[in-house]
Amino acid sequence: MTTPEKLTLGSLYFEEPLTLFDREEPFYNLLNDLQTKGWSIQDDFFSTRFTKVLRDEAHGLPVEEMQRAGVGRQQDHQVLLEARRDYIRWIDPESAIRHDFLNAMELLRVALNRHLFIGLFDYEAHFARYEKGAFYEKHIDAFKGESNRILSTVLYLNDDWQEGDGGELVIYDEHNPEIELGRFFPKNGRMAFFLSECFYHEVKVAKRTRHSIAGWFRVNNTTGQNLDPDQ
Secondary structure, three states: OOOHHHOEEOOOOOOOOEEOOOOOOOOHHHHHHHHHOOEEEEOOOOOHHHHHHHHHHHHOOOHHHOEEOOEOOHHHOEOOOOOEOOEEEEOOOOOHHHHHHHHHHHHHHHHHHHHHOOOOOEEEEEEEEEOOOOOEEEEOOOOOOOOOEEEEEEEEOOOOOOOOOEOOEEEEOOOOOOOEEEEEOOOOOOEEEEEOOOOOEEEOOEOOOEEEEEEEEEOOOOOOOOOOOOO
């Protein structure tokens, strides 16, 4: 499914290449989950070392480089504090670790297309920071037929997260969004995946600062009138 030479990056900032994954078949369980139920929770998805560097990058972002998150995109974007209260910083390849993270997700995009035949075109992501008291109410990432987001991802970057710290991700049943499928603490290295059009989810109130990278694999909706991606 994967080959070892494709699983090392990071020569830009480490004397030795940075191994992305500790497992020989890092995508096997994820692909199986997505095929059978449409969502997956993967602990220690990336290697310990790669996760640590990503964690340091997220924790080190100055607050002045982040913006209040909102609902909607571009001209429809609104800051709605009753809906969500996190801060975000869109990820571009301006630093080596961000470049390597995007490359890692590109490896995953290729694997998803090869094994699930879902035609993913690209990936976008942002750092997310929930200060104490922040939350994101129940929502869905893409409405059927109205968005090009296909698969949502969330990588958690929090050390020593304890029960009582809040900030859990709650995923709801595809067919009955009143039924919880599970609550998952945002512990370091855990990564969540779910079909963007199918699963309502929410972030419970955080009792301490909570860091993550949220992202979306997308299809290309370019038409004769509109170019996509349209950031």
